[in-house]
Amino acid sequence: MAFAIKKESYTGGIKPISIGKGDSAVTVGGETCYPFYTFEGDMPNKPLIAMEIWDMEPTDWPEAAVAPFKDVIGDSAAWAKKCVEAYGAEAIVVQLKSIDPNDRDASPQSAAETVKKVLAAVKVPVIVWGCTSPAKDEEVLKAVAEACQNENLLLGPVEEKNYKGIAAAAMGYGHSVIASSPIDVNLAKQINILLENFGMPMERVVVDPTTGGLGYGMEYSYSVMERLSMAAMSQGDDKLQYPMINNLGNEVWKCKEAKQSVDEAPLLGDPEKRGILMEAVGAVAYLLSGSNILIMRHPESIRLAKSFIGALLGGGSLADAAPIEKRLASVAVDFAALAPPLDLTIEEEKKAAPAKKEPPAKKEAPAKPAPAAAAPPKKEEPAPVAKPAAPAVDAKAQAEAEAKAQAEAQAAAKAEAEAKVRAEAEAKVKAEQEAKARAEAEAKAKEEAEKKAVADARAAREAEEQELRAKRAQERAELAAKREPKASGTVPMTAAAIQKTEQQKILEMLNRFHKRA
Structure with a gap:
């Protein structure tokens, strides 16, 4: 009888979205199974790996991260072009580090100019990532959206504090957005609902669950992403069925272990290989948790991650993958001497x-050969000849x-x-039982809280919609009562005293629709 694999059935799937335009557009998502479980469903679009560039020259990167880009690191457009042409980047992420209010606080116009230069230099999709300051990101991303109209950029991070302005700009100028939340399933769902209620087309939304670096919260991020995938696939939650993105390279290469030299941390080995492997291991973990877009930095880390994707989707052995190609001088560490x-x-x-250490104190008896040492001068006397008999008897008794x-x-x-050992085993069993009981109680309480939050949100939304329908009906009735037949003939028209931009008109229209003004 042939072995039959038990297959899981799924009630949902991840919605596909496209970024970029024309022939360079790329589609992510669309899977109907858990990541790489192609024996249970379809995974039509492989995960996308995007290479990051900065809009300013980084000052705190380790030498290993600078080496592949040292000739272009001061020019964002040239940097992006090298990533595509030399390293085969599938997409470019412009990290707008210079706009940080706590750093250079660059203007929205300069950021928009940088993005336009990158768009002119490459023919792959472009993702624009802000500085995670909600107010400044809203100001800058609105300017970028307007300057790069209809380029279908992926703009983010979009948070609860700034989603209205960025979403309005994205809708008005033809872009997609990254819905960002701080490592929590309910908060991830909440920002998606807010965007949907605001009118954002949800086929242009990607979820950022927040990314932790290797050893700096990656396990927590992984567990939240795993729950998001399970809710989307197994529970059919249509509010979470969106592709996920991870800003991995930015997190890995800023941690202490990726920057330490061999003199500072000799036990961690070659610093160059260490940083590359830290990023590659993080990439594998996030791919397995459901990531659709990975933002990475080092070309060798990206090559290793692509080898992993190819092996899982197309078969083969990772033993055939080429070893890490070093750019810096080799580092020799004598681990045997350090051990x-x-x-x-x-x-x-x-x-x-x-x-066992007690006997030497009693073993002073053999020291009685002292007379033997002193014996040579007294060897003329016959008395010492009889003395060995007594020590022989004493030594035997003493040995016993x-x-x-x-x-x-x-x-x-x-x-x-x-x-x-017995006491430790009993204590361990007791601790495990207590931990299990505590975990079950916490899980149950959290599940109940989640259900209550969902029910409350649904009830509030329904009440709001009912109230809005009633208001709309009343407005229509009042408008119909006041409406009069239009007079025939030409109506004189004059320009408005204040001319508004397209973006302002969109915001006013949305505010009027949703009664927020």
């Missing part, structure tokens, strides 16, 4: 060791006593060790 002395002593022997004491000490140590 502590090898200790092969069994644990029970270590605990019994103090009992020592052996007995040592056996008793070992037995006592063994009993003590067994009692300690």
